Amino acid sequence: MLVNPRFGGARWWWNRGAPWVVNTGYWGGGFWGPFAFFTLAAGTALWNQTRFVEPGWGSPGWWLFQNYGLTPARCGPQNLVYIYGPNDSVMCAYPNMYVPPGFYYVDPGTLQLYVM
Numbered sequence: 326m327l328v329n330p331r332f333g334g335a336r337w338w339w340n341r342g343a344p345w346v347v348n349t350g351y352w353g354g355g356f357w358g359p360f361a362f363f364t365l366a367a368g369t370a371l372w373n374q375t376r377f378v379e380p381g382w383g384s385p386g387w388w389l390f391q392n393y394g395l396t397p398a399r400c401g402p403q404n405l406v407y408i409y410g411p412n413d414s415v416m417c418a419y420p421n422m423y424v425p426p427g428f429y430y431v432d433p434g435t436l437q438l439y440v441m
Contacts (some may be wrong), residue, residue: 326437326438326439326440327393327423327424327429327437327438327439327440328437329392329393329435329436329437329438330392330393330394330423331391331392332392332435332436332437336434336435337434339385339388339436340385344434345385345433345434347411347412349412352412352414353386353410353411353412353414353416354410354411354412354414355384356384356385356386356410356411356412356414356431356433357378357380357381357384357385357386357387357410357414357416358380358381358382358383358384358386358387359381359384360378360381378397378416379397380397380416385433385436386410386416388436389408389431389436389438390418392436393421393423393424393438394421394422394423395418395419395421395424396418396419396421397416397417397418398417398418398419399417400415400416400417401417403426404420404426405417405418405419405420405426406418406419406420406424406425406426406427406429407427407428407429408429408430408431408438409428409429409430409431409441410430410431410433411433424438427440427441428440428441429441
């Protein structure tokens with residue numbers, strides 16, 4: 326686990342104590358913001374791998390990026406931070422002093438990153 330440098334204490338602190346609820350109508354269940362769900366001919370969700378995407382303001386993903394001081398990056402190159410979120414979603418970021426390059430998954434309750 327990587328320590329969240331701006332952790333607010335209790336679970337769901339970033340959402341005023343209310344649990345986050347998945348919205349299946351959005352890519353990543355809405356964790357990264359209100360992005361539409363795009364698919365390729367093969368039916369695989371690869372939107373972030375073909376376009377540059379930033380987490381939507383105020384979304385759990387936005388709070389995650391703010392807390393760890395991450396800057397969004399286009400997925401693909403090596404030496405990036407790959408963050409796996411809900412509904413098999415992936416966002417990428419440039420590494421920094423808090424998060425080295427690698428593969429992580431996020432706990433949507435605490436916004437803690439865990440090494441895969």
